[in-house]
Amino acid sequence: MDSHVVISDSKSTTVDHDLQADVLAEYDASTTSVVTRTEEALLEELGDADGLIVDAGVPVTARVLETSSLRVVGRAGIGVDNVDLEAAADEGVTVVHHPTYSLDEVATHALSLLLSGVRRLPRYDRSTRSGNWDWTEGAPIPRLQGSTLGFLGFGKIPRRLATMVQGFGCELIAFDPYVADDVVRSHNVEPVDFEDLLSAVDLLSIHAPLTEETTGLIDEHALETMDENVVLANTARGPVIETDALVAALEAEDVGFAALDVTEPEPLPSDHPLLELENALVTPHTAWYSEASRRQLSRGIAADVGRVLVGEDPHNEVTVESSWV
Missing domain, CATH: 3.40.50.720 (NAD(P)-binding Rossmann-like Domain)
Incomplete structure (x- = not known):
């Protein structure tokens, strides 16, 4: 050889x-x-x-x-x-x-995380497995139709996801300073700036690459800016979100639900609070698979x-x- x-x-x-x-x-x-x-x-x-x-x-x-x-x-x-x-x-x-x-796989996984968060499926599953049969366990649950789904980053994967959700009746917005507005609009998505993204979203799907600019981008300020019932899904990189700030926001119920395929650190220690929270879902960096x-x-x-x-x-x-x- x-x-x-x-x-x-x-x-x-x-x-x-x-x-x-x-x-x-x-x-x-x-x-x-x-x-x-x-x-x-x-x-x-x-x-x-x-x-x-x-x-x-x-x-x-x-x-x-x-x-x-x-x-x-x-x-x-x-x-x-x-x-x-x-x-x-x-x-x-x-x-x-x-x-x-894995464009289709990651987009599908991101959609699965978002829908699981909206419908509070992990909480219902835990409750049912423990012997309960109570529809109020996940309340309050918002209606998906009419909600605003935002994309942090609008590369190939979120463009595929935007195509998948076209029939859901959601308003679609995106922040990506490196993608031209006309490209974003060509996918029936409205380009917005970062602060407007945060203040408008009911659901946020994170697709930003990990760079110096994006590390810790979803920090305490960003989490405080979003609606307290917001559902976050991250299939990009864990350090885009400040983990401690997210845990604090989830514990205080200032964030509705976090569904994460990537974390910081990765893998999470077995005693990490994200694994104990009722309003969090974690999968083992498997969106690509x-x-x-x-x-x-x-x-x-x-x-x-x-x-x-x-x-x-x-x-x-x-x-x-x-x-x-």
Whole structure:
């Protein structure tokens, strides 16, 4: 084999390692599969590898890029906030991702979280399992029709979600300073500024990438600005929401319901208050997943890494300047 690729998941299950090995073999690349969650552990496993494939939980830092012989990093997913893109550019390392593999899955999961929050399904489920049979357990429940659904970020996933909910009778609004107003309106969604988004929403679906600008964007002020019955769903990145502020708002019932597929930290400790609250729902960063999306992701990332290793142009390169949401 001409090249070697390390496949490093933080969970060992995000991608299909055997499928990726088969795909990379077509590009004369051998593979090693490891589980790493820290910079130090990753450095110990890299050796003289030419390529690296990682999930969201593996930190590809400047030190990793500067001290390795990597030529390409494949981020098995959409977001690349765990890869130092500036350092990659400085070191001449190509970074690839897969910006479309799970659009339908994440949009569907976000919709499921929103509807579960509106209808208070987790609270009803817990109550029924404990032996009760009481329709008032989730009261008061608002009517979905006529409510305002807002999107924080309006990239590919929220655009798909906006299409899904067109028949629900909701008013749709979005804040995204990087998307032109006419693009937003072309999806029957009205562009608004951030403060207007917060003050108007009955339901808020978070789709912003994790950047310095968006870290902690949903803070105490943002939560206070929203209606006390608001339903929040986050399928983007956990640190977009200030966790302590959210917990305080939920405990004080200043937020109606929070449905989270991503958290900060991730995973949550077993004694974290979010796991105890009746008005919160947490899923284990699974919005991306279906069997079809997992196969598509595994094959697509491996093929793009292979292309770089044999001197071809990748299909989905991402850089500091790229729009990757």
